Amino acid sequence: MLPIFLLTDFGIDDPYVGIMKGRILADCPAATIVDLSHGVPPQRADIAGLWLASAWRHLPAAALCAAVVDPGVGTARRILLGRIGRRWILAPDNGLADELFTDSPPDALCAVDIDRLVETGLPSPGATFHGRDVFAPVAAGLAGGSLGPKEIGSRVDGWAPSSLPRPRPASGGLLCPIVHVDHYGNLITSARLTVDMAGEGLHVRTADRRVALVRTYAEVAVGEPLALVNSFGLLELAVRDGSATRALRIGPGDELLLEVPPGGLGCYSGEEKQDTGTE
Amino acid sequence: MLPIFLLTDFGIDDPYVGIMKGRILADCPAATIVDLSHGVPPQRADIAGLWLASAWRHLPAAALCAAVVDPGVGTARRILLGRIGRRWILAPDNGLADELFTDSPPDALCAVDIDRLVETGLPSPGATFHGRDVFAPVAAGLAGGSLGPKEIGSRVDGWAPSSLPRPRPASGGLLCPIVHVDHYGNLITSARLTVDMAGEGLHVRTADRRVALVRTYAEVAVGEPLALVNSFGLLELAVRDGSATRALRIGPGDELLLEVPPGGLGCYSGEEKQDTGTE
């Protein structure tokens, strides 16, 4: 049975996630449900998309991810169901799946047809919580084998683009937008690099500092800043054993300048690159 | 096997929830354990009760919920075990189960007899963490079939009332207490309405605004306030793609006035109504 990974902006303090899991288990009692994260900043489908693309290759080879960052719930926005190999993604068509589908074009893609599902037994969904009323039963049906893609919807060809701010060339290098502060206070940009760029003598500039790109956190002294290519393949600014956002007083909306040497970055062309995989 | 849903005020930063799960799996290695929520505000059995009643009909048809918001732990307060159909609820008798039992009277109700359980093998519980020492082994025993209700306790007939503030009639309408701010900043009242009240031209008043009751978040412009009947069937005040508590500067303890038209609300009588179910 496909394990079901949940990626939402519900937070975990309210019972929303628990109710969605209840609804999945009601339809599919043997389901394995895993929290990919419920800490996507509210309504930020672009951040959810960054995480989805970063996590994808670490999921089991056969898996289903239900991603619910869905400020358009109750409107005519589509819900997409895509398949890449033996992995499935179910997400609102608001750009959430754009980076994933751009990296790994879907082998099959359809839009969920709620009317068809209601005709064949789905209780009529409410207008405010499709995580519970649509995503959960569709995921449960797919995971448990009681629903196939043809019962769920009809083929579509495109998807909405992500609004995630992207790196852009600038005088002296590449301007990399900080898009997220993680639990440690690390400043994460949307610039996908390859790990071997550490050690090439590269540096990153903030408004008032120049920081070396190193391989791991412990290469600088405690309390000192460092840049690295993190485990998602993203350029990150950190402070050893501390919070970069607090120490450096920068955060989402700010940008880092990745200095590009005269010969260019070699492994970065301004286009996105895949980080090296574990598969 | 009954899946076990946990509803507590433990938070998830400390290892309390994990230890409770360890204790359940020690007794019942095949248990399915689901977090309904651990974000009940500390000691607020009334809020836990609101969530329990709101979540109940979305649980699997056969399930067990262990609800531990238990400031009276270590005193003589009772622990109740109730059955409604094939669903069980285990909760301290502090009002937590009142709304659920009022909506759906229990088919069976007993009080856990700790002395009897200790006589038949339960390690003597400590005075401060009955989630681990009593709720976990009782839930594991029930879910796994090694304990039946008769081994757990003796029949009782009543339960403690909830102290949740309730809506009350006032000049011009119904005063609806805000009892919770959710992860999005939505202001949730204890007024249970029916979804079809959206579209009847109703409005809600705060101290300085009049807000229309709509069907879904995306019906107003970004940043604008709206009222709706949320996925729990509760009257809620929200701001589209924003935080109502921050934008409107109101929160728990404040009240909304639901304007009642001359002919009355029709589907709201001052008594609680069930929201329409998915079962």
Place this chain on the structure above:
Amino acid sequence: MLPIFLLTDFGIDDPYVGIMKGRILADCPAATIVDLSHGVPPQRADIAGLWLASAWRHLPAAALCAAVVDPGVGTARRILLGRIGRRWILAPDNGLADELFTDSPPDALCAVDIDRLVETGLPSPGATFHGRDVFAPVAAGLAGGSLGPKEIGSRVDGWAPSSLPRPRPASGGLLCPIVHVDHYGNLITSARLTVDMAGEGLHVRTADRRVALVRTYAEVAVGEPLALVNSFGLLELAVRDGSATRALRIGPGDELLLEVPPGGLGCYSGEEKQDTGTE
């Protein structure tokens, strides 16, 4: 199959925990994964060690705990795999397992040999996220039976000490460092006591108060402070139905004086004592 308990400082807002679980399920689809906690304060291996030792005896008799509080990731720091009875602990050798191993000397102890694992098929790990790249596949292999301790590493004899501040004798009693504030605002010290010390007329002093050691929270009036031996066997200062850290304005780094009567504490010698167990 061994259930896998995770204890980390990853927090739960980012997808780090979810990705680690994905990696475990990729290798071992039937794994039972339990969150012991992901709320260890960042980089605080000593606090993780306190929780590990406190939780240990409540885990199932056969279990595996993967503890990842690992600021030295990517350096030469060792990763230890220890066995105590049928329970396993996998943790960086940074003091995290010291209290556990001191209480319960390991029956077997080895250091993970990453090179050997890579030779036999482990994808080469990155430098920043060994939770995903090393701990997850090792835990999955052990739990699922595809890896034995001999394939994982070679025997070692010692481990790094914990840097957790410990109680120390002082004029009039025992100075007990506050090492953690929990979700309720309770102030938890590193002093392990026995539960029967409540009721011996003992008191605890803060800078400006003297507080009785009682058995349970409800023994004092709402809003009043109390001391007790908590469910971990640790001396704790609390406020009934309130937050001790907010009410008393003290926190980690502060110390409590446990007054020692002329005849001594009897059951506390300045050495650590086991709290009474449920096994």
